[in-house]
Amino acid sequence: MPLLVSDYSWTQTDSTVYINVPLKGAKARNVDIVCTEEYLKVSFPPYLFESFLFEPVDEDRSSAKVGNGVALISLPKKTNKHWQQLMINTNDKEKNKEIRERALLRYQEKLSSESRQKAEKQQKEKKYALETMMKLEKEERESIQKMKDTEREKTTAELEAWQQKTEEDKLNQRGNPNQQRAGKERREIKPSVNLDQKKVNSEAKSNKKKADLPPPRISGNIQITFTPRVFPTALRESRVAEEEEWLNKQAEARRTVNSELVEELKDLTEEQRNPDWLKDKGDKCFASGDYLGAVNAYSLAIRLNRKIPALYSNRAACHLKLKNLHKAIEDASQALDLLTPPVAANAAARARASVRRGSAFCQLQLYTE
Known part of the structure; x- marks a missing residue:
């Protein structure tokens, strides 16, 4: 059974009620506060502060600050008037239970509504982000497609110009027989010149490679000697045999x-x-x-x-x-x-x-x- 807090204090103005609840060494993360228009609960096990408020308060504008060993709760009044006391005077347990259950049910509905609104907001943000991403991707695809079309048109125009120039050259060559004959002679002579030149270049490269080769190396043997192992301990205390056995096992x-x-x-x-x-x-x-x-x-x-x-x-x-x-x-x-x-x-x-x-x-x- 929880221990009820009785050493609280409260003050008021015409518009707001301030309640100061000592936390008795409890940490802020262990304090649970529930507030509705007619009920207030501050729970920090094993202690409990519970108040059935004298007049209704605005739960949406209510606030609580927890720190320095106290919980300071601000409750804006729904009607601006002076309260005679903080809590209603009733020893009716059934009525208190009814108020408590109604308040907790309303508080749970409020939490559920906030959770639902938060989920809907996150869903809308995800949807907006997805639509924005799809829009950007669509613009990027259209830009790439536009660049491809431009390059295709440019390449097609260049190809058509090249084909037209080739046809004009062929027509010019057919209209001048002497030029055709001269061109044929040049084509017949040029390969022979190229073959002779290639042969000369190949022979020159072969001679150059032979000249660049270094003379063969002289063979021989390299003598290697190993220094004996030295142990830090004296010979009568050393474990040379054990050391050697361990190295051999390794x-x-x-x-x-x-x-x-x-x-x-x-x-x-x-x-x-x-x-x-x-x-x-x-x-x-x-x-x-x-x-x-x-x-x-x-x-x-x-x-x-x-x-x-x-x-x-x-x-x-x-x-x-x-x-x-x-x-x-x-x-x-x-x-x-x-x-x-x-x-x-x-x-x-x-x-x-x-x-x-x-x-x-x-x-x-x-x-x-």
């Missing part, structure tokens, strides 16, 4: 690819069959929150190459996010098995896998493990 893991599965996935591109590419794809999916996509990418990469510990460790992180805790433990354990022997180069990876496995155990309440 190199072997890079070379290990399931050839049978590659044949099955021949429909994919060469890039999509690369475990490193799939790992990067899984990392991007994980960063964007697509944990199922990341699991799929890591799983396909693991099917192609089961020797890369980072794939198991990263998939364990995805299973942690998806609450697949037993799978997370299994993948983290597999990653730790591959991260052997323990050396400085894989210390960070072993720490990540251990933390992920430990987190899964904790969420399963297996604290000893």
Whole structure:
């Protein structure tokens, strides 16, 4: 049952009633105000202020301001006269209930009407925008069509002028036999000159290319020497053998690819069959929150190459996010098995896998493990 607010205050003028309701620490977004011409309600759970007004007010011009711990409500009067009191004196619960229900029904109808008007306004704006867009597109199509017609007429006129000029040239050549004979001789002589000239140019280019060629290179061998690996720790404390074993395992893991599965996935591109590419794809999916996509990418990469510990460790992180805790433990354990022997180069990876496995155990309440 709500707690009724009794420490409110109110003042009035001949035209307006002002009501000040303390909000008792409530935030502005949690305050709900309902106002009609005969009823006012200010609700901020668990408190409630309710007023059955003494005279009718203009609900359309009423306003409310919420801030600084109070709600200030302005109610313009329908008739300019002095009120003897803010609320009517009645203890009739049935009458109060009737006024309350009537006011709430009217308020809901008002909200529904405003929502309907807003939807109609949005519909009109969309319709106007669509008509304007269609009009602009129509004008643009007409402009393009006009440009096409102009270009077509221009091209047709040029073609007709060229045809007319060609016919005039033919008529002129037929009327002067000596000019035809001279033209024929020129056509007969010109190809021979062109052929001779082309032959000379071709020979000149061939000689130039031969002259520009550099002499052949002298063959020989290049000697390469490698410096020995140096470890920061003293020799009696160093783990040279473990370091070498770990490097060999890494190199072997890079070379290990399931050839049978590659044949099955021949429909994919060469890039999509690369475990490193799939790992990067899984990392991007994980960063964007697509944990199922990341699991799929890591799983396909693991099917192609089961020797890369980072794939198991990263998939364990995805299973942690998806609450697949037993799978997370299994993948983290597999990653730790591959991260052997323990050396400085894989210390960070072993720490990540251990933390992920430990987190899964904790969420399963297996604290000893």
